[in-house]
Amino acid sequence: MDFYVALVIFIGFLAYITFQLFQTVPESSANVKEETIRIEAYQISELLVNNAGYPLNWEAQPLSGIKGIGLSDPAKNMANYLLKAKLDRLNAICQTPTGYEDIKRILEMNNEMTITFIEHTLPTDTTWICKSSVPTNKKVAFNVSRTVSIGGNSFGEIIVEMWKI
Amino acid sequence: MKGQISLIEAVLSAAALFIAFNMIITTAEYQTKWKESINLVEGRDILITVDRLGRLHDYSFSSASFSSEFLNRIDAIKDAVRKIEIQGTVGNTIYVACDCTAEQISYLQGVFNDVKFNTRSVSASVCSTTLPTINTCGSGTAYPDILIIWRYDSLTPHVSVLTNFLNDGNGLIEITDIQNSKVDGQGADDDEGQKTIFGLKSISEGNFPSNPDEFLQPLNSSQVTYQSYKWFYHSPYSLTAPTIVVSVPVDTLPPPVCLTVREGDFRFQDADHKFWICNNIVSSSVFFDTDNTDKADLGPISKGQRFSIVDSDFKLSYIDATDKIRVSFKPEYLFNDFIVKNNGHNKLAPSNDDKNKVLLSMGYWDANRKKPIAGIILNTIGLGKTAWMADFSRDGLSNTNDDHKQLLASMVLSLADKRSRETFQPVGQITSYINVNSTDILEIYKVELSIGSPF
Secondary structure, eight states, rough: OOOOOOOHHHHHHHHHHHHHHHHHHHHHHHHHHHHHHHHHHHHHHHHHHHEEETTGGGGGGGGGGGEEHHHOOTTTTOOEEOOHHHHHHHHHHHTTTTTTHHHHHHHHOOOOEEEEEEEEEESOOEEEEEEESSOOEEEEEEEEEEEEEEETEEEEEHHHHHHOO | OOOHHHHHHHHHHHHHHHHHHHHHSOOOOOOOOOHHHHHHHHHHHHHHHHTTTTTTHHHHHHHHHHHTTTTGGGGGTTSSEEEEEEEOOOOSSSEEEEEEEEHHHHHHHHHHTTTTEEEEEEEEEEEEEOOTOOTTOOEEEEEEEEEOOOOOOOOOGHHHHHHHHHTTTOOEEEOOOOOOOOOOOOOOOOOOOHHHHOEEEOOOOOOOOOOOOOOOOOTTTTTHHHHHHHHHHHSOEEEOOEEESSOOSSSOOOOOOOOOEEEEEEETTEOOOOOOOEESSSOOEEEEEEESSSBEEEEETTTOOOEEEEEEEEEEEEEEETTTTEEEESSSSSEESSSSSSSSSSEETTHHHHGGGGEEEEEEESSSSEEEEEEEEEETTTTEEEEOOOOTTTOGGOOOOOHHHHHHHHHHHHHHHHHOOOOOOOOSEEEEEEEOOOOSSSSEEEEEEEEEOOO
């Protein structure tokens, strides 16, 4: 009798633990993925806003010569102070047929993303978007918006949105 | 019986195991602080960006234009609860309660009618009060920024009220002549309030000398007199030239060519000195009468230029309009004495003999220069500051000069409460940023931007 009672309890707990694991592990795994997306989105935004890229004058280089993309003005070396020429160059690259993939490659990104830039000029804002030409389903999307100064004359927003397919 | 015990053991074991596993394998919700972190990043980005644009100082003191020109245009925080507040410098309005006459209140309002420094204007909301009541003057808080007692009153009954007021971080100025016997510690005539609040004592010395009053230069910025000294010498003083005249009357100077000319008075050291603003399209300049002949013998003085009138040095900080200039007093400025009433009054010293508490003196009682003949004595109580001033208006307010007005404004600006009067919304993350502006006077203050989600 004791044996059977113990066996039932043992099987019951095994079932309980299995059930709990099946419930917890996927959720934790999804949370880790979400967290990774958030961290990467923030890191890309920080890279764009507070890094000058490599070489420092990458905006004057051919695409093959660009090793790193950052929009900060190296002459000023100040946080949130972007160089208009770098923004224009990034936009120009993005508008080419392979531009989005080139940006992803240079930034060493595996996830999908869009980079939206809004310059708050009067009377209307100026906006451009760097995104894939192939539509993708967004899963676990996250976006980070950064407010920046452009050459100390105007201000704008860089919005980095990132997701997994 | 044996079977029952086994069953109880089994149930207990099951319960213990269930609790243990439930603690180990939890399905609790994974919580992040990204929302709050993003708010903090956004707040920092905004303050840095505004600084990069050179607008942080303007926006710090004008939340309406900050919202309309900047914050409302940022998509990321359009729906957020935002608030900005300033700590560590005077706000746009100083709330001044004055235990004084209607004429004195009018005088104070005149002093703060047109105060402008570091590209911003500061006004005063002056209201009447009678101790023990301290009128808030519409400040929206428990106290005004500063209380002025412009008469002699025994403060002994009000020590508790004034101490609470000062402990709250506010300022107190007393403008009066004090009988030596009131603070000599010699008997029933003593005014304990004056001693406690202003830290005064009388000293037994001979007759007052015949000296002008001069500032005792603070040794460092932590000295209690430093801020008042700084405000006096850096805050531009507004002078208006209301009268239109045909030309600048000159003495020995070549007559200047002006489109229009305005004439005004600059009164200091009990003497009127006329000045003329020579307005031209490209640049205007100013001429002064230094020898009381009603004719210009100094000029043209341009914006930013230093000049001297009767051994006193000034700087023409601004030519603000066709009828207005702003002049800064420069060291070492000497006042015609206003300390001496008679030998029975104002022979005062800090109760702890700390001469660093004396802002203005007419020399020293001793050869070792340890005991200044004090005209303004400052003191600290809790978070608040106090100042006793000899009554420069005892011969009537109409006999006071521009230098007295500049001194009074400096005392109010330096002693007023520097904390923000705003209260943050309970939701929101606060980003702090230290800003500095030294266009006219060095102002260091903290800007705090709160960004929060409405839900």
